[in-house]
Amino acid sequence: MILERDQSSPITVPIGTFRRLLGYLLPYRQKLLIAFSVLLAATATDVVQPILIKIFLDQYLIPRHFPRVVLAELGALYLSLVIVTAVLNIIQLQLFQILALDIIQRLRIELFDKAQDIALSFFDRTPVGVIVSRITNDTQAILDMFMTVLSTFVQNITVLGGILIAMFSLNAHLALYCLILVPVLMGVMALYRKFSSPVFHRARQQLALLNAKLNESLQGMAIIQSMRQEHRMRREFGQINDAYRRARFRNMQLNSLLLRPLNDVIYSLTLIFILWYFGITSFAHAVNIGVLYAFVAYLSRFFEPINNMMQRLNFFQQAMVSAERVFQILDHDELAPRKIGQDQPQITQGEVVFDDVSFSYDGQTDVLKHISFTAHPGQTVAIVGHTGSGKSSIINLLMRFYPVERGHIYIDGVDLRHYSSQELRRKIGLVLQEPFLFFGDITSNIRLGNHFISDDDVVQAAQFVQADRFIRQLPEGYHAPIGERGATLSTGQRQLLSFARTMAMSPIILALDEATANVDTETEDAIQQALTQMRHGRTTIAIAHRLSTIQDADLIIVLHHGEIVEQGTHQELLARQGLYYKMYLLQQGQTL
Numbered sequence: 001m002i003l004e005r006d007q008s009s010p011i012t013v014p015i016g017t018f019r020r021l022l023g024y025l026l027p028y029r030q031k032l033l034i035a036f037s038v039l040l041a042a043t044a045t046d047v048v049q050p051i052l053i054k055i056f057l058d059q060y061l062i063p064r065h066f067p068r069v070v071l072a073e074l075g076a077l078y079l080s081l082v083i084v085t086a087v088l089n090i091i092q093l094q095l096f097q098i099l100a101l102d103i104i105q106r107l108r109i110e111l112f113d114k115a116q117d118i119a120l121s122f123f124d125r126t127p128v129g130v131i132v133s134r135i136t137n138d139t140q141a142i143l144d145m146f147m148t149v150l151s152t153f154v155q156n157i158t159v160l161g162g163i164l165i166a167m168f169s170l171n172a173h174l175a176l177y178c179l180i181l182v183p184v185l186m187g188v189m190a191l192y193r194k195f196s197s198p199v200f201h202r203a204r205q206q207l208a209l210l211n212a213k214l215n216e217s218l219q220g221m222a223i224i225q226s227m228r229q230e231h232r233m234r235r236e237f238g239q240i241n242d243a244y245r246r247a248r249f250r251n252m253q254l255n256s257l258l259l260r261p262l263n264d265v266i267y268s269l270t271l272i273f274i275l276w277y278f279g280i281t282s283f284a285h286a287v288n289i290g291v292l293y294a295f296v297a298y299l300s301r302f303f304e305p306i307n308n309m310m311q312r313l314n315f316f317q318q319a320m321v322s323a324e325r326v327f328q329i330l331d332h333d334e335l336a337p338r339k340i341g342q343d344q345p346q347i348t349q350g351e352v353v354f355d356d357v358s359f360s361y362d363g364q365t366d367v368l369k370h371i372s373f374t375a376h377p378g379q380t381v382a383i384v385g386h387t388g389s390g391k392s393s394i395i396n397l398l399m400r401f402y403p404v405e406r407g408h409i410y411i412d413g414v415d416l417r418h419y420s421s422q423e424l425r426r427k428i429g430l431v432l433q434e435p436f437l438f439f440g441d442i443t444s445n446i447r448l449g450n451h452f453i454s455d456d457d458v459v460q461a462a463q464f465v466q467a468d469r470f471i472r473q474l475p476e477g478y479h480a481p482i483g484e485r486g487a488t489l490s491t492g493q494r495q496l497l498s499f500a501r502t503m504a505m506s507p508i509i510l511a512l513d514e515a516t517a518n519v520d521t522e523t524e525d526a527i528q529q530a531l532t533q534m535r536h537g538r539t540t541i542a543i544a545h546r547l548s549t550i551q552d553a554d555l556i557i558v559l560h561h562g563e564i565v566e567q568g569t570h571q572e573l574l575a576r577q578g579l580y581y582k583m584y585l586l587q588q589g590q591t592l
Helices: 015-023 026-061 067-118 120-125 128-170 172-178 181-219 221-226 230-258 260-284 289-330 391-398 421-427 441-448 455-464 468-472 493-506 521-534 569-575 579-587
Strands: 351-360 367-377 380-385 406-411 428-431 508-513 538-541 555-560 561-569
Touching: 015 289, 026 067, 026 128, 026 289, 067 128, 067 289, 128 172, 128 181, 128 260, 128 289, 128 380, 181 221, 181 230, 181 289, 221 230, 260 289, 260 493, 351 391, 367 391, 367 406, 367 555, 380 391, 391 508, 391 538, 421 428, 428 493, 441 455, 441 493, 455 468, 455 493, 555 569, 555 579, 561 569, 561 579, 569 579
Parallel strands: 380 538, 380 555, 428 508, 508 538
Antiparallel strands: 351 367, 351 406, 555 561
C-alpha cells in the first residue's frame, strides 16, 4: 500500500532516485550527445566574449589607438559571437526540451501500463485522485526538471568551468581565492535541499488529497446536491486547500531566504573583495584595466549561472519528491494474479467448482469461509444473502481479481490459477450491478477494441439482449455518442449495453453481479428474456437481490456472514423455511 509520509518525520530524497531518473536518458544517448555538443559550443562562444572586450580595452582604448579595420573586425567578431551564442542556446534548449518530452512520454506510458497490472486491492485502498495526481502532476514536475533543471545545470556547470579557466588565465592568484565560493555555494544548495524536502513532500501530499477530494466531489455531485452536502464539501475542500497553501507558502519563504537573496549577498561580498584586491595591488604597481573589467565581468557571469541553478533548485527538489512518489507506483509489487505453469488449458465446458475456499481482503477478517459448490455446464447457480454476506467476493475470485490463497477454484477440472488471463476474460462474461461505459459511441462500447467482433456481431449482440430497439431510436443509432460513464443514457439502457458487450464475446460462463438490481420493471423483463436465452449452453453464476429473478435457477446458494447456510432449488429452500424462506416473505411484503 502506498501511504503519504508522516509530516513530522525528516525526509531526504535518496541519491538512487536521481540516478534512476538519469537512467531514463540512456535510450536517448545520441540526442543527449548532440544537445551537449551544441551546449559546449554555445558556452565557448559565450566565455570568449569578455576576452575580446579586454583586448579592446588594453590594446586600443587605453593606448588611444583606433585602427578602423582592426576595430571593425573585432566588433564584427564580438557581434558574431553574441549572435552565434544566442542561436546555439536556442538550439540546445529545444534539443533538451524534446529530450525531456520523450522521457516523460515514456515514463507516463510505464505508469499507465503499471496501473493496468496492479492488483485491485491497491485501488481499493488508494483514492483515484491520488493516483491521477501521480500520473499527471508528479510527472509534470519531473518534466519541468528535465526541461529546465537538467539543461540549466549542464549548461551552467559548463559555463562555470569555462569561466574558471578564463579567470585563471587572467590572474591565477585571485582565481584561487574565488574557488572558495564553490564549497560555499554548494553548502547553500545542500542547506536548501535539507529544509525544502519535507516542505515539498507535504505540498505534494496535499495536492494529491486535493485531487482526490475534487474527483470524489465531481463524481458524487448528484448526491451532494440532493443531500445538501455543499457546505460540508466546501469546508473539507477548503481545509485541504488551505493546508496546500500553507505548504506552498512555507516553500516560498525558503525560496526568498536561501535562493536569490542569499546568493546576491555572497556576490556583493565577493565583488567588494575583488575591488579591494585590485585597489591594494594598485599601490604596488599599475592595474591593468582590461584585466579588472574582465575579472568583474567573469564574476558577474560566474554568479549568473549560480543564480540560475539556485532558482532551479526549487524545480529540482519538486522533481525529486515527485520522482520518489512515481517510483513507488512503478515498484509496487502487489500485482494482479497471474497464470502459473507452462500449460495452456482452454475452457470448453464451463464447469465451475469452488472447493473449500476462504478469503479475506485485509488478511485478518474472512469474508468467505469454507465455500464449496459445483456449477455444472449449462446450469444456473444463484447466490443470495444479505448485504455484506460475501456474494460479490465469489465473483471477484472467479474472475481472478484477487488471488485464491486458501482452497481451490476449478474450471473444467483445471485449477483457476493455471488459466491465462486472456482465456479467462475471453470465456467468462461479467456484468456488474453498476455498468461502466467508456467515452465513445455505442458500437465502440460493445466491441471494446476487440477487432474480431464485426459490426454485424455488434448488432446481433444488441438484438439478443433486447437493446437494438432503443439503440435505433437514437439520432445516430449505433454510432450515437456516449458521454463520460454513459451519462446520456438511462440506467436500464446502460445495463442493456453491458449485456450486449458481454454477449458479443460469446462467453461460456456468465458471471452476473446483481445485474438487474437497478433497472426498471420493463427493462428487467427484457433482460430476463435475454437471460433465458443466454443460459442455454452456458454456465451462469448470478448474484441476485430480487429473489423473483432466480426462482428457476438450478441451484440457489444462501450466504450468511461469509458461510453457506442453505442450498437447493427455490421450492426446496421454501420448504425448509430457513433464511431463504424469511428473505422471500420479506420481499413479498408478508410478515413472518
